[in-house]
Amino acid sequence: MKKIILLICILFLAACSNSASGGNDFPTKNVEIVAPASPGGGWDLTARSVQKLLNDNNLVDANINVVNKPGGGGEVGWQYIQSKDAHNLAINSSLLITNNLLGTSDLTHKDFTPLATLATEWQALAVPVDSEFKSLEDLMNQFKKDPKSVKVGVGPALGNDDHLSFVQAVREYDVDPKNVDFLVYEGGGDVVTALLGGHVGVVTTSLSEVKEQHLAGKVRILAISSEERVEGLEDVPTYQEEGLDIVFPHWRGIMGPPDMTEEEIAYWDEKLSEMVKTDQWQEVMKNNDWEGFYKNSSETKKFLEEQTKLYQDLVNDSGLGQ
Amino acid sequence: MDMSTFMQGLTTALEPMNLLWIVIGGFLGTIVGMLPGLGPATAVAVLIPVTFGMDPVSALILMAAIYYGAMYGGSRSSILLNTPGDGSAIAATFDGYPMARKGMAGQALAISAVASFIGGLIAVAGFILLAEPLANFALKFGPAEYFLLMLLTLSAIISLSIGRMVKGFIAMLIGLMLSTFGIDTQTGVYRFTFDIPHLSEGIDFLIVIIGIYAVGEVLYNLLTIDKQKKEKKKIGKVWFDKDQWKRSKWPILRSGPIGFIVGVLPGAGGSIASMISYTTEKQISKKSEEFGEGAPEGLAAPESANNSASVGAMIPLLTMGIPGSGTTAVMLGALIMLGIRPGPMLFESDPGLVWTFVNSMFIGNIVLVIINIALVGLLVKILDTPAKVLYPIILLLAFIGTYTLSYSAIDFFLLIIFGYLGLLFKLFDFPIAPLVLAVIVGSDMEQNFRMAVLSSNGSLGVFFQSPISIGLIILTILSLFYPLIMKLIRNRKRKHASEQRKGA
Numbered sequence: 001m002k003k004i005i006l007l008i009c010i011l012f013l014a015a016c017s018n019s020a021s022g023g024n025d026f027p028t029k030n031v032e033i034v035a036p037a038s039p040g041g042g043w044d045l046t047a048r049s050v051q052k053l054l055n056d057n058n059l060v061d062a063n064i065n066v067v068n069k070p071g072g073g074g075e076v077g078w079q080y081i082q083s084k085d086a087h088n089l090a091i092n093s094s095l096l097i098t099n100n101l102l103g104t105s106d107l108t109h110k111d112f113t114p115l116a117t118l119a120t121e122w123q124a125l126a127v128p129v130d131s132e133f134k135s136l137e138d139l140m141n142q143f144k145k146d147p148k149s150v151k152v153g154v155g156p157a158l159g160n161d162d163h164l165s166f167v168q169a170v171r172e173y174d175v176d177p178k179n180v181d182f183l184v185y186e187g188g189g190d191v192v193t194a195l196l197g198g199h200v201g202v203v204t205t206s207l208s209e210v211k212e213q214h215l216a217g218k219v220r221i222l223a224i225s226s227e228e229r230v231e232g233l234e235d236v237p238t239y240q241e242e243g244l245d246i247v248f249p250h251w252r253g254i255m256g257p258p259d260m261t262e263e264e265i266a267y268w269d270e271k272l273s274e275m276v277k278t279d280q281w282q283e284v285m286k287n288n289d290w291e292g293f294y295k296n297s298s299e300t301k302k303f304l305e306e307q308t309k310l311y312q313d314l315v316n317d318s319g320l321g322q
Numbered sequence: 323m324d325m326s327t328f329m330q331g332l333t334t335a336l337e338p339m340n341l342l343w344i345v346i347g348g349f350l351g352t353i354v355g356m357l358p359g360l361g362p363a364t365a366v367a368v369l370i371p372v373t374f375g376m377d378p379v380s381a382l383i384l385m386a387a388i389y390y391g392a393m394y395g396g397s398r399s400s401i402l403l404n405t406p407g408d409g410s411a412i413a414a415t416f417d418g419y420p421m422a423r424k425g426m427a428g429q430a431l432a433i434s435a436v437a438s439f440i441g442g443l444i445a446v447a448g449f450i451l452l453a454e455p456l457a458n459f460a461l462k463f464g465p466a467e468y469f470l471l472m473l474l475t476l477s478a479i480i481s482l483s484i485g486r487m488v489k490g491f492i493a494m495l496i497g498l499m500l501s502t503f504g505i506d507t508q509t510g511v512y513r514f515t516f517d518i519p520h521l522s523e524g525i526d527f528l529i530v531i532i533g534i535y536a537v538g539e540v541l542y543n544l545l546t547i548d549k550q551k552k553e554k555k556k557i558g559k560v561w562f563d564k565d566q567w568k569r570s571k572w573p574i575l576r577s578g579p580i581g582f583i584v585g586v587l588p589g590a591g592g593s594i595a596s597m598i599s600y601t602t603e604k605q606i607s608k609k610s611e612e613f614g615e616g617a618p619e620g621l622a623a624p625e626s627a628n629n630s631a632s633v634g635a636m637i638p639l640l641t642m643g644i645p646g647s648g649t650t651a652v653m654l655g656a657l658i659m660l661g662i663r664p665g666p667m668l669f670e671s672d673p674g675l676v677w678t679f680v681n682s683m684f685i686g687n688i689v690l691v692i693i694n695i696a697l698v699g700l701l702v703k704i705l706d707t708p709a710k711v712l713y714p715i716i717l718l719l720a721f722i723g724t725y726t727l728s729y730s731a732i733d734f735f736l737l738i739i740f741g742y743l744g745l746l747f748k749l750f751d752f753p754i755a756p757l758v759l760a761v762i763v764g765s766d767m768e769q770n771f772r773m774a775v776l777s778s779n780g781s782l783g784v785f786f787q788s789p790i791s792i793g794l795i796i797l798t799i800l801s802l803f804y805p806l807i808m809k810l811i812r813n814r815k816r817k818h819a820s821e822q823r824k825g826a
Contacts, residue, residue: 038728039367040652045659052374070728072519079519102510104522151777158510183465183773184507186766189644189651193588196642197461199777212643212665287661320510 026267027062027087033254034090036077038070043091046118046252049284050091050275057278059271062087073157075105082111084257086264089115093252094161097308101315102159109308113260114300116272119285120249120293123165123225124207124236128195129218131202136222136242139202140173147179153200155185162188164314165225165248166204171317172244178319195219206250207233208289225249226291251293253300269296328450331677334379335685343384344682348690351391352697354407356399358536358716360723361408361528362392363648370656378660379675383682385653386636390686392649393592393629394438394694401430401621402704403716405536409527409762410592410628412755413600415535416482417613417620424616427702428560433567433618434625435694437574441626442687444578445585445633449680456586456634457641463587465773466784470794471587472767475594476760478601478801482614483753490756493747497760500525507769508776520732527762529724533737534754536720538744540713545745547709560698562618570622573603581627585634591647593762595631596624597755605804633683640664640676 035047044066051064069077074095081088090112099105125136133139142150147170154163167177183200185191188209195203195210196218203210211233213219221236225248229238239246256268275281276294285292295303315321334340354365366385373381396411401418414434421430448456463471476494483490503514504524515521562570577599584595603623604613613620638644643665645651657664662675669676704712724737747754778784785791 039370040363040655042655044367045370045655048371048374049659052371068729070523071730072522075519075522076730104510104512105519148779157505157507181776181779183776184769185773186507186769187651189654190588193461193638193642193644194464197464199464208663212663212667216666218666283661284659287658287663 026264027060029087030063030065031060032065032067032084032088034067034069034077034081034088036069036071036074036090036092039068042252043074043093044068045288047091049281050118050254053275053278053280053284054271056280057275059274073099073104075099075107078107078112081257082107086256086260086268089254089256089268091252092255094250094307094311096255097304097311098159098164098315101308101311102320109255109301109304111258112255113258113265113297114253114255114304115265115268115297116276117251117253117293117295117300117303118272118276119288119290120251121288121290122207122230123161123204123248123250124210124221125166125169125202125204125223126195126210126214126219126221127202128198129220131220133202133222134220136169136237136239136244139222140170140175143170143175143180144173147175148181150201151199152180152182153185153191153194153203154182154205155187155191158182158184159315159318159320161248161250162191162204162206164311164318165246165250167314167318168246168248169223169239169244172246177317192219206289211289230291249293253295265297272296327673327677328681330674331679332681334674334678335383335681340380340383340678340682341685343380344387344686345689345693347384347387348391348394348686349693351388351393352395352398352690352693354388355392355395355411356407357719358399358405358407358532358723360719360726361396361649362389363652364726365392366649366652366656370652370659373656374659376660378657378662379678381656381660382653382662382675382679383686385656386679386683387686389635389649389653390442390629390632390683391690393632394435394690396628397434397438397621397625398431398694398697398701401434402427402701403536404539405716406531408592409531409758410596410631412531412593412758413596413624413628414621416600416624416755417615417617420614420616421618421621422705426616427705428698429562429566429618430621431698431701432560432695433562433570433622435691435698436562437570437577437622437625438629438694439687439691440574441578441581441628441630442633442683442690444575444626445582445630446680446684446687448579448582448630449633449637449683453637453641456583457637460586460588460638462788462790464788465770465777467788467790467794468587468590469767469770469774470785470791470798471590471594472763472770474794474798474801475597475763476756476767477798479597479756479759481801481805482601482604483756484805486751486753489750489752493752493754494756494760497530497757498764500530500757500761501764502768504765508772518732520728520730523728524765525736525761526727526733527758528727529733529736530740530761531758532720532723533740534744534747534758536716537737537741538748538754540717540720541741541745542748543709543713560695560702566618569609569617570619573599573607573619573623574626577603577623577627578630581630582634584627585631586637588638588644590631591635592628592631593759596628597759599627600624601801605801605808610805610808629687636679636683640668640679642666643668 033047035044037043047066054060069080081090100108188205191203194200214221223239354360365388396407397414400406400411400414404419406412418430480490505522580599581595584590604610639650645654724733774784
């Protein structure tokens with residue numbers, strides 16, 4: 001017991017001594033990166049990668065902590081930084097836009113200061129390898145004939161990128177997305193299990209979830225939402241090549257509280273743009289099957305506005321809108 | 323399997339550094355498993371930053387050791403304090419706690435460690451021989467099969483509350499109602515969230531476990547604290563006797579494979595595995611009336627099952643890249659950060675890693691049984707701790723454990739509410755396990771039911787289509803009626819015997 005008390009005291013001292021460092025105009029205290037999710041998930045790992053890279057490359061002259069604030073599809077974490085200052089950043093993704101459109105949140109990207117778009121994944125549409133559908137066209141024609149004949153696996157929630165990218169694809173074929181049956185699984189892994197077991201006919205998910213299975217010859221990816229074919233999957237066409245006008249990034253970014261000063265924005269623009277140039281960041285992206293998608297603060301702001309328009313449209317068509 | 327890669331894996335696993343990670347992971351796992359609320363998922367998640375700098379093999383070894391270490395540890399507090407550390411340790415309260423109250427705490431701790439050990443070994447052997455066919459079998463489980471598996475689990479637990487069946491049903495229904503809180507996955511509709519974003523993910527079953535068991539137990543003891551005599555509780559021997567071993571031997575050997583197979587199914591896991599093995603043993607036992615009163619086999623069976631389930635859960639993770647439980651999901655994230663993408667290619671692209679890992683589980687189980695038996699003497703001292711010291715500590719741990727779940731103070735209110743619910747359950751003699759199990763499986767059960775019906779365009783025939791479904795339905799019916807049938811047969815035999823006696 002004495003040892004434990006001693007240990008706690010040491011930890012406490014360590015924490016105190018750390019917070020005393022710093023000294024420039026900004027940052028004046030510890031930096032906090034909020035992962036609006038539980039440890040171990042995608043947002044958490046993004047936050048921890050950013051923390052590690054900023055630390056390892058001595059980019060930020062302050063301690064950086066990752067704080068997990070899970071709940072409400074990001075809502076809890078984002079609400080948390082709303083009342084903080086420029087030392088508190090949060091990881092985000094398209095849920096920042098869709099939560100509001102789906103009516104589950106009052107927050108929009110306008111309630112924050114976008115700092116950067118960091119990277120993107122691409123969406124993939126996959127069928128079992130022995131499926132009768134050999135191409136995107138085969139599949140879409142079947143949906144046109146009878147939208148309920150093929151069940152679509154998606155996860156973890158309707159209204160996310162996986163779902164909406166599919167909505168965008170079917171409506172190009174004049175199929176009403178409202179008539180399609182979606183089976184909603186808890187996550188990308190469950191969706192792939194269901195596909196392998198033949199419990200759904202097609203899945204729409206992140207490319208990384210099905211890439212290995214495609215290479216192993218267990219599923220067939222019919223189309224990818226990227227602009228150009230993806231390295232390592234040269235046999236898989238893009239939506240554009242299949243005649244659909246779709247490029248659908250599944251991006252993730254980072255933002256700060258509202259009302260940040262010009263200097264603070266410039267500070268983070270500089271640091272984050274340096275971070276994405278490091279070799280380590282390339283490695284992180286490679287391990288996660290992400291692609292470089294860096295946009296600085298002002299570009300991200302514009303990007304988010306365009307995205308909001310697109311998502312508004314898709315959410316309405318999906319029948320989920322308010 | 324290639325013998326030389328296997329041996330190579332064994333050598334790598336025995337490297338001093340890796341051996342050290344096994345011991346650290348196993349020890350850490352045992353500790354977090356013991357503490358209510360702090361489970362393996364939290365422990366692995368907290369260690370993710372540490373694994374960033376590690377060799378991928380060592381990281382995997384460490385994380386897995388924490389995982390099955392927690393299966394050993396989870397039952398410690400179930401036995402000693404009637405407060406399970408995790409969902410998979412609930413079944414250990416049924417007979418483990420009564421054993422401790424009878425002064426057999428030492429024996430209970432020892433037998434559960436040995437049962438975990440044997441269950442673990444069976445599962446590692448299963449992993450080596452059957453990894454791929456089992457992974458393919460698991461794929462056959464669609465929404466209909468999952469629904470039926472969960473129905474079987476609930477009917478099994480209801481059948482346990484014989485004598486107070488109605489109370490068991492009421493408890494289960496409360497649990498099912500609690501599981502409807504949060505966002506409805508199929509439609510995205512928010513249910514019972516009262517505009518609190520935190521509630522949108524539903525009520526974490528761990529809060530229910532900690533509240534009802536740990537806080538409830540403390541509150542209950544608070545009421546009775548003055549009446550308790552200051553007698554020195556008997557601790558008993560720290561090793562089980564021959565008779566206990568004879569009774570437990572076969573249940574342990576039977577439960578290992580059961581737990582392993584349930585563990586392989588993504589999403590099923592240790593809670594379901596231990597519950598199914600417990601009821602199986604109770605129903606086939608000749609001494610089924612002793613179950614719940616401190617039967618050693620009633621403790622040994624679920625302990626063997628939950629540990630082998632944790633090994634089984636590694637199969638979908640490594641062969642398909644599909645996490646089957648909360649902990650393996652966190653592990654998957656960590657492995658991806660290290661540049662390893664578990665999946666169908668892993669066995670071919672990196673056999674060294676796979677076989678080192680398998681061997682580390684083998685060594686890990688040996689290390690853990692030694693750690694846990696060595697700890698028995700120390701742990702039983704908890705029973706000697708005065709209530710006024712022990713219960714505040716339990717409360718403190720309960721609150722810390724709850725906070726680590728989602729770092730939100732709202733959970734404290736839930737914790738207190740469930741604490742009082744637990745108190746009421748104890749006062750009115752309601753069984754707790756049906757409620758907790760219903761909270762654990764309820765939401766998955768509902769979603770799978772709806773997915774199954776959606777995929778069949780509304781026909782209920784989907785539940786009778788596959789051989790697996792039929793098998794599960796038969797087991798469900800058996801689990802509900804077998805105890806009744808047995809009772810009838812026994813009564814008739816007795817009648818028959820007495821008639822014969824009369825005749826003679």
